[in-house]
Amino acid sequence: MESDPNHLRDPYKPDADDGGEPPDLECAICFCQFNNxxxxxxxxxxxxxxxLECLARMNVKSTHPNTIQCxxxxxxxxxxxxxxPKLANDSTVLSYLPAAMQHVYSIRFNRNKGKLQVKRVPSSAPAQNVSQSLDVGNPAGEEGESGSARERSVLITILRTPLCKAFIMSSVAIMTVILVITIILILRSAG
Structure with missing residues (x-):
């Protein structure tokens, strides 16, 4: 059996110069292909x-907004x-992308809103359909506030649906009938 030296290589260990072996072209977190x-x-x-998207998602949930933990x-x-967005780009990975993707878009990260936004499209980039913003989640520490606000919003939405209104009105009508019958029975047995 022939021994393959690459089969023992740890895919999560930073590569030294592998002698020409191409780098992994997808993120080890989300498995999406890298782009610009x-x-x-x-x-x-x-x-x-x-x-960048995975790092932004990690950062927005982190209680240490000024650092990223690998x-x-x-x-x-x-x-x-x-x-x-000002972290260094991996130029080796970028060099393996198609030529049109080697110039990186200027991106802004608004941690308070949990959004990545395209600041400007490079002039050398071909006209593409590029999403202008990406929601990466709510910042850490705001979960309690936004969580309870979100729960209230869901409850209000549920109560506004016609099916729920009908159910609530039916329940109130049934409870009223049961209450009236109970009062009538109590009055008859007392009299």
Missing amino acids: VFNTPKVLECKHTFC PLCRAYTPLPDLGL
Whole structure:
């Protein structure tokens, strides 16, 4: 049996120069292929690479908004002053993408709103259908507030549906009839 030296390679370990072996072209978290918009390959200080969207989803849920913890090795990477999109791009991964995807879009991350937004389309990019924003979730620490507000909103929505209104009105009518019959029975037995 022929021994393959690559079958023992840890796919989660940062690659040294493999002698020409192409890098993994998909994010190890979401398994989506890297691109030049929201799935831009961002490299952490530990040399692990993940897409911008996954890092934004992690950051928005983190109680430490100024750092990112690598989901593989647990090392912390401080975020640049201008935020998550300013983390270094993995130029090796980008070089393996089609030529039209090698120029990265300018992205803004609004952690308070949990949104990634395209700031501007590069002038060299061909006209594409690019989503202008992506919702990545509610920021950590606001779950209690937004959770209870969301529950109230769901309850109000349920109560506004015609089926629920009919059920509630029917229940009230049945309870009223039962109450009237109970009062009549009590009055007869007392008299």
